[in-house]
Every structure is written in C-alpha cells, then in structure tokens.
Amino acid sequence: MKKQWFVLHTLSGHEQKVQGNIASRVQQEEMEEYIGEILIPTENVSEVKQGKKTTVKRKFFPGYVLANVALYDDNKNLIAETWSFIQETPSVIGFIGGDAPVPLRDDEVENILNQVEEKKEKVTPKVQFDPGETVKISDGPFASLAGIIDEVDPARGMLKVLVSVFGRETPVELEYWQVDKASS
Numbered sequence: 001m002k003k004q005w006f007v008l009h010t011l012s013g014h015e016q017k018v019q020g021n022i023a024s025r026v027q028q029e030e031m032e033e034y035i036g037e038i039l040i041p042t043e044n045v046s047e048v049k050q051g052k053k054t055t056v057k058r059k060f061f062p063g064y065v066l067a068n069v070a071l072y073d074d075n076k077n078l079i080a081e082t083w084s085f086i087q088e089t090p091s092v093i094g095f096i097g098g099d100a101p102v103p104l105r106d107d108e109v110e111n112i113l114n115q116v117e118e119k120k121e122k123v124t125p126k127v128q129f130d131p132g133e134t135v136k137i138s139d140g141p142f143a144s145l146a147g148i149i150d151e152v153d154p155a156r157g158m159l160k161v162l163v164s165v166f167g168r169e170t171p172v173e174l175e176y177w178q179v180d181k182a183s184s
Helices: 015-028 080-087 106-121
Strands: 004-010 035-039 042-049 052-059 064-069 092-095 123-125 134-137 146-153 158-165 168-175 179-181
Touching: 004 015, 015 035, 015 064, 035 080, 042 106, 064 080, 080 092, 134 158
Parallel strands: 042 123
Antiparallel strands: 004 064, 004 092, 035 064, 042 052, 134 146, 134 179, 146 158, 158 168
16 A cells, blocks of 8 residues: 555644644554654744744645545555544544545655755745835834835845935845835
C-alpha cells in the first residue's frame, strides 16, 4: 500500500487539534501502516501590536491540513480502515473530493513542501507596501512624520521612504514595522 497526500477539510481554527488527534490515535489504534505525516503548512509573519513587534504563524490554507495516508489499495479500492479513521477524527469535515478523493500530484506536494521549507526561517511582514504609497513613521528619529515610499525590499523587510526634512526630500531606510499605512 502506497501512502499519498490528500487534503482534509477541518473546522476553521482546529487544524492543530486535528493534527494532534490523528497523531495520538495512530499509536493507540496501531494505524502507522495506513497513516503517515499530517502537515499544516505555515509561515512566520511579523506584525506590530500595541507598539510591539511580534511574530506569529500564519497558515497557508486555513481550514485545511495535508495528510499522507494509504487511502487506496493496489487495486485502487478504498481502504475502509483509513477512510473511517480519518472521517471519525473530531473536527475533520472530510476529504477534499468527497467520497472519491483524488491525491495531490507529486509536483503539487513538492511545491508546497518547498514553500514551507523556504519560509521556515524567513519572517514575512503582515502588511505589504507599494512604491508611491504614503506612510506615517511610527518609530525612530522621524516618528510622527509622513513620507512617500520610494523603494520596497520585501526580502529584507525594508522600505526607502522620502521624508521632507527642512523642506528637502530625504531618503530614510526603515523596517516595515516602523511605519503605518497613512489613512486615506
């Protein structure tokens, strides 16, 4: 029996609960042969709350988890043990694809796993900025001044903002978290 990747639909916000439930039940019910890894693809996102920079995990696919399971035997028949094990897991709505779920293609799985690996160490800013946008500086020596974004460097999470100092446009390099979008 070959394990393949499938997508499970879960109650929103219950992804970790599903992952934990399946992991503990696999051992209790000796289903290691049928049930493999349960994956919740996430990335680290930085945001500023009440003046403090924090990093949180954001799910790529909220309400879904990836499951590496043996759902079909060599003759392409549904394996009842696996099917009922997953369907009876609390907070699982079901397989994507209903009664005849289709496994993810290898290239799809590889793409998702590469994204997870790429974003494991990086912290992505929650707010995205565009050149020409007006922002208000919230931290540093230029705090409370407004400026216009000249350049955006998403890889470093940096902005070059043009600020008017003594009547001259002065470029200032700031991190994403040091500015707020100006209200329209």
